[in-house]
Amino acid sequence: MPILLTTPVSEAAVRALKIGDAVEITGTLFTGRDAVHKYLAKGGQLPPGVDLRGGIIYHCGPVVIKDEAGRWKVVAAGPTTSAREEPYQGDILRRFGVRGVIGKGGMGAKTLAACREVGAVYLHAVGGAAQVLAEHVRNVRGVYFLEEFGSPEAIWEFEVERFPAVVTMDAHGHSLHEQVFAASQAALAARL
Template sequence: MIHLTYPFTKDQVLALKVGDEVAISGIIFTGRDAVHKYLHDGGELPPGVNLKEGIIYHCGPVVLKDEQGNWKVTAAGPTTSIREEPYQGDVIKKFNLRGVIGKGGMGDRTSAACKEFGCVYLHSVGGAAQVLAECVKKVRNVYLLEEFGSPEAIWELEVENFPAFVTMDAHGNSLHKEVLSISSEQLAKHI
């Protein structure tokens, strides 16, 4: 298990390779479909959101307000990342992202951006909303809530030992490409 702690440096990221298990601690920002389209179309980051040396998490959490008016994340697993493929490479480049957390993997454009700018794709376990919500220690803030609605807003989260797996590293390797190739070959034998 490799511990990744905010701020996420380029050296930390370059040392990671496909197949590594990581535990992430520090600040991360959620961002999914609406946020990626917005940023890609030239939208400004709201004041307070800093993605430099940061991690964006493809997640639409369930967040409730407690009696004291504090936000509490009650379910927070990843959403399918491939929908952000048209945007992710640009977002990595423009905002100096060091990591993307999601599920299902991403394609060649994102892989190329990871290699060029020093970023990794971290696969968390899809559906594991409770295990992952337990790693969220605090909701620091929320942005674009009114515009995009709760699942699509940018949530600034403080996480501790958030488990994920490196499936696309900063050296051009992708577990998803590898598994697709192996499974295609296997299927050809069975048809």
């Protein structure tokens, strides 16, 4: 059964997770991808209204349109490749008190070290599953940096319910990605 996480997430709840755990998240997710990470890492400030303490960043560039009544509607919202944020992620976890990052493909040694240090986890959502994941977004509470960065790169504030993901990097220095890479490398060497 999946482990239920509610934002804001406590350090204890995060430290209890281990790689391979399936989780479901209820609460708030803030999207942020390349432009946001670069901006924050270069000393940029979060816009008023965005508080990441105990929060979860979602590496996602959603398709969001306005319906007839002028309300935002999430049409598709799957994860984007996280590796591109590797230069920035560790510093952002430390500086803003973030407890989790959702993305796809995993991240590297710097992020893994930061997860261990501050008590944070990397959560892998199913890449490409934009429709299933959009169904878990109940509401769009706001959007920030829409003009500056464009729609896919903006910070979208999503209210989510039972959003599914898998812990692939935990707060104890373990990475499922490192383990699978090492095992598959050995399997390949035996077949060359």
